[in-house]
Amino acid sequence: MKITVIYNPAAGGGREALLRRFVTELEALGGSIRLYYTQGPADATRYLRALEDQGDCVVAVGGDGTTNEVINGLASGVALGVFATGTANVLAKELSLPKKPEAAARVVMEGKSVSISPGLLNGRRFIMMCGVGYDAWVVDRVNLPLKERLGKVAYALSMLSQIRRYGEQRYRLVVDGRPLDCFSAVITNGRFYGGSFILSKQANIVRPKLQVLLFQKPGVRFLLGCLWALLFGRMESVDGVTSVSAERIEIHCDGDEPLQADGDPAGRLPADIAVESEPMLVRVPADIVL
């Protein structure tokens, strides 16, 4: 198998030793490897788009942001592999991908491929989720030097700093033609969010649909109740949270508001979100049922 490995040396504070073990195991299993170190934001996408032949599989080695940049450069028919070395690694949780480099290499070489339809946010792919409102503010305001040193703690601090703003801004969504208002929204392809927390039990990453979670009550108490429910996988049971599956979502508001996709900043409103018509092939463990 011809494999292009894209390594983000900044993800998770750097994981060079794990990368070496991963590549060694791929080669031991018969893989022919081309290895690329990303130089900065958007470089993975740029590099892949310029390649004439990406091989049979492109593996993202990094966090969800790296995977996002890889899928935006992935050529049609080339499989995606993931060796998660980032901070949160939500996709790895969703797909039960192993943390050990040797096991992750075996998934690429000896696992199976499943079809997953990415979402499209203003023409750019996302694989896990995008959002507007509170979670987009948290991503927008996270202190990057602190994230490099402290990882998830930087997100926790950003979450605290943004809580009091929740409810200030109202958004109008048009969900498959139906107008719905909210104070925050997350549009998710998969069940997991922010690590190992289950945001939506109704979502299913192999289904060509997106699950829209609307936070329709204002107030800090409501938001804290949602965060509490998230810890226990009960978000969709909270009074004031609406969860609907959809194929097309528009988001508008009066202000200049940020968006997040796969945990990284993703431009500003307005947003036009859809399910991509052509699914991607993604390498997963042979024994998982999605």
Ligand SMILES: Nc1ncnc2c1ncn2[C@@H]1O[C@H](COP(=O)(O)OP(=O)(O)OP(=O)(O)O)[C@@H](O)[C@H]1O
């Ligand atoms: N060489 C580089 N130096 C600095 N930043 C880079 C480099 N290459 C890529 N990046 C950027 O690093 C960002 C963060 O990477 P990524 O999200 O994969 O890791 P993470 O934040 O540690 O993990 P997670 O998303 O799981 O929390 C990416 O969005 C990408 O734009």
